Amino acid sequence: MKPTRVRDLLALALLAAVITWLLVRTLYGSLPAIPVYAGASLYVAAVIEAILAFVIRSRVGKDEIGEGPGRIHPITVARSVALAKASALVGAASTGVWIGFLVYLLPERAQIRAAVEDTSGAVVGAVAGVALVAAALWLEYCCKAPEDPEDPGEPAA
Template sequence: MHFTRPRELLVAGIIGLGLVYLMFEVAYESVPRLPALAGVTLLVLAAVEVVLAYVIRDRIRSGRVVTGVGIARAVALAKASSLLGALMLGAWLAGVVYLAPRAEELTAASADLPAAIVGACCAAVLIAAALWLEHCCRAPEPRDRDDDRRVTG
């Protein structure tokens, strides 16, 4: 498994944007109102990942035992979350792009626009948290033994 590449996130975001924008174009009239806090679930996941990132980083830096399986699970969670965040960011941005121009003329669009903005912000936070967790799971750079010795003189 490799660490998340920016192009993977970009592709996921474009897929989310395209599919959801098409859905809005075809069926916005029949879609129920967007809940204002629908995107907050992504924020909860981001908070969990930030806490996990700090715990893992602290254990690695202090030299405490960290199992390879635990790190692999954390990396898999981070990779899946960053891709989900990118997909959802694209989806919520599709909502913003569709609703913003129509907010003046449609009451439903003006009511749904804040939910789309909150969702997009929460998805962006999830991407950042997932990438931070992934970064914290990297093996530390090996230090040269000569760097650790202090020269007295």
């Protein structure tokens, strides 16, 4: 499985931002207010994935991956990679959505009072999306299998 490419995540975020901006530009008057905590659930996922990354990284470093007591099963690590890949996509899309809102809201703050109130919720959501992407990429990196050490009797190439 290939690592997640940052450029793919950026492309997804840009696409989501453009689509959101177009929709918000048309429908902003009929949308409900954005609460400050609207994107906060992504912080919880980011923290959980960051903790999982440190646990797996520690276990990989101690060669505690495999079957048996006190070890992490390889399937669990593979599932963690799948979680990381999915979370990176969700985080990128969410970041794009919140950035799309911000692109609309920031210029409108002088004319629309609701835009001032909605901006803080969009900023919290955008930062949460970036945090989730960062945690997901860190988890994916920590799940990599270590390189096989060279045979000490064999000369280095």
